[in-house]
Amino acid sequence: MRAGNGTIQERTPPYSRREHGLRDIALTRKQSKGTQQPGDKQKKSGKPAPEKQEPRGQADGRNPKPCPLYRKCGGCQLQNMSYERQLSWKQAETQKLLGKYHTVAPILGMENPYYYRNKVQAAFALTRDKRVISGVYQASTHHVVAVESCMTEDRKADEIIGTIRGLLPSFKLLPYNEDSGRGFLRHVLVKRGFQSGQIMVTLVTGTPLFPSKNHFVAALRERHPEITTILMNINSSSTSMVLGPVEKVLYGPGYIEDTLCGCVFRISASSFYQINPVQTEVLYQKAIDLAGLSGKERVLDAYCGIGTIGLIASRRARRVIGVEINRDAVRDAAANARRNHIGNAEFYQGDAGEFMRQMQEAGEKLDVLFMDPPRAGSSRTFLSAVAALAPQRVVYISCNPETQARDIGFLVQKGYRVQAIQPVDMFPHTNHVETVVLLSKGEIDSKKVRVEFSLEDMDMSGFQNDATYGQIKERVLEKTGLKVSSLYIAQVKQKHGIIERENYNKPKSENARQPQCPPEKEAAITEALKYFGMI
Structure with missing residues (x-):
């Protein structure tokens, strides 16, 4: 189906700057036992630390001046390392996978x-002594860690958030209180175009009532005339989702534009746009170079x-077809094609x-496939379709090398061979890394070692026709910071008429009482089901 204008839902975790990256689960387990981070020296029990220690710095690969909040914030897991050591660590982890x-x-x-994030999001709260603070939620909590400036965030965005604070x-406006359901401001979202310099400010409120709205907007614009547009997003639900369903434009066009690799893209408050524009150009240019386009190819952009x-x-292609399950994203893609006067691209x-x-x-027939799936990777249905359609080249972009390794194994088993692997550091100071892998059809060179493995040894739990329970859980966690059980997912699916196989997640006794899914988790699961096109 062809579509027009629209938006796409965010994929980044709203409650902290924490990026879920390499060995994130393992690292979280380690951190739960103490404060040791990757790169920290092992602590030896039973031996007291010496009273005096030599300063540690670049010589031993450590960062001598990490952010004082980096352990509380949880967003920069590798900030205790020098940047050179961070890159070495990510290189080694990618090599292992x-x-x-x-x-x-x-x-x-x-x-x-530093200061590379063009999207900055802040939660607001009131301290016990009635001071307004803004910052991020501490990992796995709803406790706001006060942050006035961050070494990974756009400085102007931090400055604007400070002005609003x-x-x-x-204006006698209070931060929203999640427990009482009272207050006004829940979050502030600032997006800045890296090339255009345009700035969008979104005020996420817990109520549609905005006392002295025009005066507030005028005061903000007076202090920051560089702001392009200001929006009010109303989220009055008892939910962990940041953005609500209702949006009002208070000033300007309601969106900004930015240029990426020579194309202009329209960015709304809820549209997904990579947060590191410098490295995004590196990533995309590398992916397109690996595709080896000559202008004659028919290209499919999956998860577009x-x-x-x-x-x-x-x-650089004859024809481009984009496919995306999110209807609003497809509308944005079609609008961006018109905005750039591109006539050889169509979206479904x-x-x-x-x-x-x-x-x-x-x-x-298909010559080249670009695939950039979510962190959970691709389904078996999708990969089987790739093998059946058999494009000559597959360019696989991933933010999770673990699931990428699983998917590559499946494609290798189907006759593809890996020609190139390129990691890109999209999020410095975090344990996250992007990887671009080129696979092609053809006979395996007999002089090279064939990788032997069995599909029985692979984790195939993520391969389903629809989104799996694991994928739904991951979507909810990344979108809201909430953890949901399979039981809750089954209950919500049943409410929407999705029939589970018999006896799935049912109690052993028909009279047994089951815990019921809380409203905020039901809303989060419902959003995930919509995202995956299941309802």
């Missing part, structure tokens, strides 16, 4: 790995979102695996 398939190229880092008392990769690649709403299966049944 993907090195059995091909040599891993040296990771592409940043020249200046100072304006609230003078708002069309960034496909539209950038369209200048639907499941990418089913779309490719239909292409294969119709006898259609």
Whole structure:
């Protein structure tokens, strides 16, 4: 189905700057036992620390001046390391996961790995002594860690958030209290175009009532005339989701634009746009270079979102087809194609695996596939469709090398071979890394070692026709910070008429009492079901 304008839901975790990256679960377990982080020296029990220690610095790979909040905030897990050591650590971890398939190229880092985030999100709270603070939720809690500036965030965005924090008392506006359901301001979201310099400020409120609204907007604009647009997003639900369903434009057009790899993209409050524009250009350019486009290829951009990769690649391809399950994202992609006067790209709403299966049944051919799935990786249905359609080259972009390794194993078993692996450091100071892998069809070189493995040894739990319980849980966690059980998911699915197989998640006794899904978790699960196109 062709579509027009729209938005796409955020994929980044709203409650902290923490990026879920390499070995995140293992690291979380380690941190729960203490404060030791990757790169910290092992603590030896039974031996007191010496009274005097030599300063530690770049010589031993440690950062001598990490942010004083980095352990509380939880957003920069590797900040205790020097940047060179961070890159070495990520390189080694990527090699462990993907090195059995091909040599891993040296990771592409940043020249200046600071102040790179073009999207800054702050939660607001009131302290016991009635001071207004803003910052991030401490990992796995709803406790706000006060942050006035951050070394990974856009400085102007932090400055604007500080101004709003100072304006609230003078306008007698209070932060929203989750327990009482009273108050006004829940969050502030600032997005800044890296190339355009345009700035969007979104005030997320717990009520549609905004006393002295015009005066507040005027005061904010007076202090920051560089702001392009100001929005009010109303989220009055008892939920952990940041953005609500109702949005009002208070000033300006209600969106900003930015240029990425020569294409202009429209960015709304809820649209997904990579938060590190410098490295995004590195990532996308590398992916398109690996695709080896000559202008004659038919290209499919799976999981296309708002069309960034496909539209950038369209200048070097004969035809680009984008497929995305999120209807609003498809509308944005089509609008961006028109905005850039691109006539050889078209976008469809639907499941990418089913779309490719239909292409294969119709006898259609595909030269290059770009795939950039969510952290959970691709489904078996999707990968089977890739194998059946058999594009000559597959460019697999991933924010989770663990699930990427699993998916690559499946494709290798189906006759593909890995030609290149390129890690890119999209999020300095975190344990997150992006990887681009090129796979191609063809005979395996007899001089090279064939990787032998059995699908029985692989974790196939993520391969389902619809989103799995694990994928739904991960979507809810990334979107809201909430953990939900399979029982709660089953209850919500049943409410929406999704029939589970018999006796799934039912109590042993028909009379047994089950805990019922709380409203905020039901809302989060419902959002995930909509995101995956299940309702």
